[in-house]
Amino acid sequence: xxxxxxxxxxxxxxxxxxxxxxxxxxxxxxxxxxxxxxxxxxxxxxxxxxxxxxxxxxxxxxxxxxxxxxxxxxxxxxxxxxxxxxxxxxxxxxxxxxxxxxxxxxxxxxxxxxxxxxxxxxxxxxxx
Numbered sequence: 811x812x813x814x815x816x817x818x819x820x821x822x823x824x825x826x827x828x829x830x831x832x833x834x835x836x837x838x839x840x841x842x843x844x845x846x847x848x849x850x851x852x853x854x855x856x857x858x859x860x861x862x863x864x865x866x867x868x869x870x871x872x873x874x875x876x877x878x879x880x881x882x883x884x885x886x887x888x889x890x891x892x893x894x895x896x897x898x899x900x901x902x903x904x905x906x907x908x909x910x911x912x913x914x915x916x917x918x919x920x921x922x923x924x925x926x927x928x929x930x931x932x933x934x935x936x937x938x
Contacts, residue, residue, distance in 0.1 A: 851877050855886050861926065861934050867892075874936055880926045889929035889936075896937035913938055 849860075857864045860879035866872060866888070873890035896913070897906035913919075917930050924931040 815829045849877070849884065851884060851886055860884070863932055874932065876932050878926045878932070883927060887927070887929050887932060889933045897936070910938060 822860070852859065854865070855875045855877050856866075857875065858875055858879055863874050863876040866875050869875070869888070869892065871892055872888035873892045873894070875886065875888050877884065877886050879885075891925070897910040901907045901910050919934065926932075
């Protein structure tokens with residue numbers, strides 16, 4: 811069995827220059843602000859941060875998901891038809907140009923300032 815030294819009760823002592831023992835305290839580390847807890851909606855959707863869209867190939871209906879944040883409002887949005895590719899920002903063929911024109915006509919694309927909390931905003935930004 812290990813034996814304890816007499817007078818040592820787990821406290822650190824240090825000899826002062828005069829020879830007497832005095833008790834010292836451990837130095838405190840600088841205080842840090844507690845880390846902000848990550849929003850559970852980000853983990854549930856599987857995205858890394860707010861307003862970062864991600865493909866969802868295993869979802870039965872929707873092709874993308876994003877956790878949108880505008881001010882203090884937060885909303886999980888699924889958008890895009892699975893398996894359909896948009897014509898892109900600069901369509902080359904006449905068929906793609908017609909698809910893009912029809913898409914924008916169907917989805918009220920003339921609104922110059924759509925909300926980030928709408929699927930239309932994200933669909934236009936990511937797929938078309």
